[in-house]
Amino acid sequence: MEEIGKPTLLMQLNQMLLIRNLEIRGEAAYQQGKVGGFYHSYIGQEAIQVGCVAAVGVQHWFTTTYRCHALALLLGVTPNEIMAELYGKVTGNAKGRGGSMHLFADRMLGGLAIVGGHIPIATGAAFSIKYLKRKDIASFCFLGEGAVAQGAFHESLNMAALWSLPCIYVIENNHWGMGTAMERAIAVSPIAEHLANSYGIKSYSVDGMDFFACYALFKEVLGEVLRTSQPLLIEAVTERFRGHSISDPGLYRSKEELQKAMERDPVLLMKAALIENKMLSEEEFEEMDRKQREIVLAAMKFADESPWPDPVALEEGVFAP
Ligand SMILES: Cc1ncc(C[n+]2csc(CCOP(=O)(O)OP(=O)(O)O)c2C)c(N)n1
Numbered sequence: 001m002e003e004i005g006k007p008t009l010l011m012q013l014n015q016m017l018l019i020r021n022l023e024i025r026g027e028a029a030y031q032q033g034k035v036g037g038f039y040h041s042y043i044g045q046e047a048i049q050v051g052c053v054a055a056v057g058v059q060h061w062f063t064t065t066y067r068c069h070a071l072a073l074l075l076g077v078t079p080n081e082i083m084a085e086l087y088g089k090v091t092g093n094a095k096g097r098g099g100s101m102h103l104f105a106d107r108m109l110g111g112l113a114i115v116g117g118h119i120p121i122a123t124g125a126a127f128s129i130k131y132l133k134r135k136d137i138a139s140f141c142f143l144g145e146g147a148v149a150q151g152a153f154h155e156s157l158n159m160a161a162l163w164s165l166p167c168i169y170v171i172e173n174n175h176w177g178m179g180t181a182m183e184r185a186i187a188v189s190p191i192a193e194h195l196a197n198s199y200g201i202k203s204y205s206v207d208g209m210d211f212f213a214c215y216a217l218f219k220e221v222l223g224e225v226l227r228t229s230q231p232l233l234i235e236a237v238t239e240r241f242r243g244h245s246i247s248d249p250g251l252y253r254s255k256e257e258l259q260k261a262m263e264r265d266p267v268l269l270m271k272a273a274l275i276e277n278k279m280l281s282e283e284e285f286e287e288m289d290r291k292q293r294e295i296v297l298a299a300m301k302f303a304d305e306s307p308w309p310d311p312v313a314l315e316e317g318v319f320a321p
Helices: 006-031 046-056 069-074 079-086 119-131 145-149 151-162 191-198 211-228 255-262 266-276 282-305 311-315
Strands: 061-064 108-111 139-144 167-173 202-207 232-237
Touching: 006 046, 006 069, 006 079, 006 211, 006 266, 006 282, 046 069, 046 139, 046 167, 046 211, 046 266, 061 119, 069 079, 069 108, 079 282, 108 119, 119 139, 119 151, 119 167, 139 145, 145 151, 145 167, 145 191, 151 167, 151 191, 167 191, 167 211, 191 202, 191 232, 202 211, 211 232, 211 266, 266 282
Parallel strands: 061 108, 061 139, 139 167, 167 232, 202 232
Antiparallel strands: none
């Protein structure tokens, strides 16, 4: 904790609080009919991507699933741009055309909605790093455990191992793929250990609720991948505190099970660790949370007041071969 330092740690807690507040308000806006399409919340999983980006920096390639609001925030998309995109407004991150699942940034290749479909894209980014002889960056691919049953995952791992591509595949194992329990969909457990063995690459497992554990692991593996140019498979064991998406009441898991998972809230775990180490007080935490909430409320106002896209622009940016 000392080596990361108080200013950085408080900044990272702020990021966690910004993500948490944005998800809570984004869901509320959805309930009010202001957000269309789907809404997949990252609540419960914050420590993984916050820990990763804090540890490795923003200069790499990053790819993730439809559960993409947090990564976009961490890679520099503003709360205003995200909220406006959720609202479908022209000031949004994708000019209101992509919605919740399709956010992007300079170094973020998506926000992609097809399960497993983004894994070859991340692998391609790793190929480009190798092809360009870059030794200072890697490709990070976040995926749900549901995606490891897809062929694209296996083809990607095989190719990355065969060609020594600097790709770090991160399985965010939240135990459920929509309403299907992991044990009913995936033949092996722990997933990363078994599957990494199949392709002759290294695997790591990390407590995805613990910011400090995630930070330390991502720091370590980045060094390793840059040194060896070998891909790695990480399994970050986590919990999603919401249903799969906002329209999922989550009836497949008991209240007690969810309650137990929420006792290890990553935001509260980080808060408790900082308080214990005298880097934070309860009042300071409340103030940080209030400030992040205000940023999100201002983003909602911005989205509300932004114009709709002009229907005349509908065909702009569309690629037709
Ligand atoms: C190819 C494909 N099949 C099915 C779906 C529908 N679908 C969307 S999310 C999802 C479950 C994915 O679960 P997981 O990979 O564990 O990620 P999580 O949602 O838990 O983050 C499914 C089946 C899809 N989007 N794409």
